[in-house]
Amino acid sequence: MTTISKFVRAASLGLALASGLSAAVASTYPDRPVTLVVPFTAGGMTDVLTRQLSRRMQDELKQPAVVENRVGAGGIIGAERVAKSRPDGHTLLITTTAHVVNPAITKQLPYDTEKDFVPVALLARTPNVLVVHPSVPAKNLQELIAFAKKSGGVSYGSSGTGGTTHLSGELLAARTGAPFLHVPYKGTALAVNDVLGGQIHAAFVDALTAVKYVESQKLRAIAVSTAQRNPSLPDVPTIAEQGVPGYETEIWIGLYAPRGTPPAIVQQLNRIAIGAMSEPAFKETLASQGTAPGTMDAVAFAAYVKREIAKWQAIVRDARIEPQ
Secondary structure, X not given: OXXXXXXXXXXXXXXXXXXXHHHHHHHOOOOOOEEEEEOOOOOOHHXXXXXXXXXXXXXXXXXXXXXXXXXXXXXXXXXXXXHXXXXXXXXXXXXXXXXXXXXXXXXXXXXXXXXXXXXXXXXXXXXXXXXXXXXXXXXXXXXXXXXXXXHOOEEEEEOOOOOHHHXXXXXXXXXXXXXXXXXXXXXXXXXXXXXXXXXXXXXXXXXXXXXXXXXXXXXXXXXXXXXXXXXXXXXXXEOHHHOOOOOOOOEEEEEEEEOOXXXXXXXXXXXXXXXXXXXXXXXXXXXXXXXXXXXXXXXHHHHHHHHHHHHHHHHHHHOOOOOO
């Protein structure tokens, strides 16, 4: 037998063994509780979707699905926890668009966003909504920009540094020259509380959270961040149609596993996730709050994540944000 033949045979044997081990792991999955790591505080969009997923997982997997809020550093601390976990499907990450933004705004991540995670499923997507306290003398974007320039600045809250709610404001400031002053929070709920209390002027908030406050007139919606208006807020114009052409951002929530997680487990989790988001009553609730459930398989979601990383690198560059 030639050296090349021996090498090919050894490689084939290695692949077969690896495949066999993966199949063995998948066949007994899960054999203990599954931990869903959420790198933000409870009460926001990510937490709402995670609670829904955990209920569905427990029903189908017959094991507890425990939600762990590991807060800090714009989602990096929670992501690192999952990246360094065993790739057996028992520790998973549920996080926002911040996950694909962080490579563009952070000089040294403790993991590789593309190489250390397996994208499993897109859970849901929704526009960012620019909301203000009713005392702010602005009913549209141009009035808000004029107020910001006249008063010396408008403070806006976000769910944390580096997320789309933060960068939506930075991009708007860069495109308009208006002094929007960022105030980061450890989650959407905390940012909304301070707008409601009048401690800050405004916030970029996901539609799932924003709609109920807008409908109750506790907050005023100035604009949505997507290219088209949102069906749940049909009277709220986009930022683009209010004088900032080409402006578009969106928030979405994704489910990830550590690199090396067996494909069979990834496919199983993708099926459960899509099923959880598509439960009729929950889907109807999402739709009423301007949010669409994900439907991609794992392969399509992986390609989507790759495109989003490149997209946000361009947005960060356009907004002239220096990596920290």
